Amino acid sequence: MQITVLSGGVGGARFVRGLVDALQHQGHEETLQDQGRQGAPDPTRVTVIGNTGDDITLFGLRVCPDLDTLLYTLGGGVDEAQGWGRAGDGRQVMEELAALGVQPQWFGLGDLDLGTHVARSQWLGQGLSLSEVTGRLAERWGLPALGVQLLPASDQPIETHVVVDGPEGPDGPERAIHFQEWWVRHRAALPARRFTVAGLGQARPAPGVLEAIREADVVILPPSNPVVSIGIILGVPGVRDALRGTRAPVVGVSPLIGGRPVRGHADACLAPLGVELSAAGVAGLYADFLSGWLVDEADRDGSFPRGVTVERQDILMRDRVGAGRVARAALDLGLRLR
Ligand code: FO1
Numbered sequence: 001m002q003i004t005v006l007s008g009g010v011g012g013a014r015f016v017r018g019l020v021d022a023l024q025h026q027g028h029e030e031t032l033q034d035q036g037r038q039g040a041p042d043p044t045r046v047t048v049i050g051n052t053g054d055d056i057t058l059f060g061l062r063v064c065p066d067l068d069t070l071l072y073t074l075g076g077g078v079d080e081a082q083g084w085g086r087a088g089d090g091r092q093v094m095e096e097l098a099a100l101g102v103q104p105q106w107f108g109l110g111d112l113d114l115g116t117h118v119a120r121s122q123w124l125g126q127g128l129s130l131s132e133v134t135g136r137l138a139e140r141w142g143l144p145a146l147g148v149q150l151l152p153a154s155d156q157p158i159e160t161h162v163v164v165d166g167p168e169g170p171d172g173p174e175r176a177i178h179f180q181e182w183w184v185r186h187r188a189a190l191p192a193r194r195f196t197v198a199g200l201g202q203a204r205p206a207p208g209v210l211e212a213i214r215e216a217d218v219v220i221l222p223p224s225n226p227v228v229s230i231g232i233i234l235g236v237p238g239v240r241d242a243l244r245g246t247r248a249p250v251v252g253v254s255p256l257i258g259g260r261p262v263r264g265h266a267d268a269c270l271a272p273l274g275v276e277l278s279a280a281g282v283a284g285l286y287a288d289f290l291s292g293w294l295v296d297e298a299d300r301d302g303s304f305p306r307g308v309t310v311e312r313q314d315i316l317m318r319d320r321v322g323a324g325r326v327a328r329a330a331l332d333l334g335l336r337l338r
Pocket of ligand 1: 107
């Protein structure tokens with residue numbers, strides 16, 4: 001079985017880890033056999049297509065936060081409290097950069113985490129593609145042994161920028177800042193006029209991305225940010241068409257519960273799109289390819305897109321076990337819709 005997941009950072013990574021846990025759980029193969037499959041169940045492969053719009057070049061190093069969050073979370077090296085970065089990391093390099101007056105200081109890179117960025121930047125500089133680099137990092141973190149393949153959405157650099165008011169306010173000229181500056185430095189508190197993605201016009205899906213969607217048995221959208229995570233992957237030319245054309249059901253988990261984001265600033269991202277802040281509003285963004293939508297019991301109202309099977313349950317991923325439960329429910333919904 002081939003499961004393909006389009007993922008952002010923290011929420012998506014925790015969901016994928018839950019999915020891997022669920023698949024390793026005995027009961028899953030029974031589910032497959034119950035579905036009438038013949039012979040020995042084939043090994044399940046999970047292909048994760050990671051958002052690269054968050055990527056940024058800092059201190060001359062290429063940083064890919066969402067890919068790294070996926071690597072560290074699946075590989076057992078993430079700082080669990082933060083949800084990103086390395087467990088037990090130090091700040092000696094950042095402290096030295098601060099002493100040297102090197103900017104920016106609003107984005108904190110841990111010493112161990114910097115090792116990833118140095119390696120990635122060196123390999124990219126030697127001519128490897130981001131997919132190849134990500135493959136090497138995935139080996140380091142043991143993803144192949146988990147049955148997980150991690151692909152960047154694109155090998156071409158793409159960067160999400162946020163268009164905000166200039167110094168003269170809402171009636172004056174606008175300015176664009178990097179997504180990370182808006183998200184981390186300003187905590188998404190500067191009202192976004194709109195989002196733009198530099199490089200998207202020239203970007204192509206990374207090798208394997210379209211195949212992973214076309215050949216999937218189930219495609220899953222975890223509760224990642226619909227605008228700046230999943231929305232960016234969908235914007236890579238060819239990806240949305242592949243989702244519309246795949247024979248696999250595409251199922252998703254709402255990132256909003258009771259109209260509020262579980263974590264992150266999805267509300268600040270949805271506002272400029274004029275999208276209703278609700279599980280139904282987010283489903284509407286995927287209406288052209290979505291078959292199933294898992295929402296919380298709190299989300300009873302709203303007009304969901306026609307033809308989408310909506311299921312309700314507790315979708316809050318309180319911990320790793322809870323993430324496994326939610327992932328399992330999403331997978332089962334997809335399997336039922338096949
Ligand atoms: N998030 C923060 O809020 N502050 C940081 O200083 C920060 C540093 C950072 C470094 C590496 C990395 O992989 C992620 C990092 N994040 C940080 C998280 C990241 O900015 C965002 O949460 C994601 O890009 C959104 O998906």
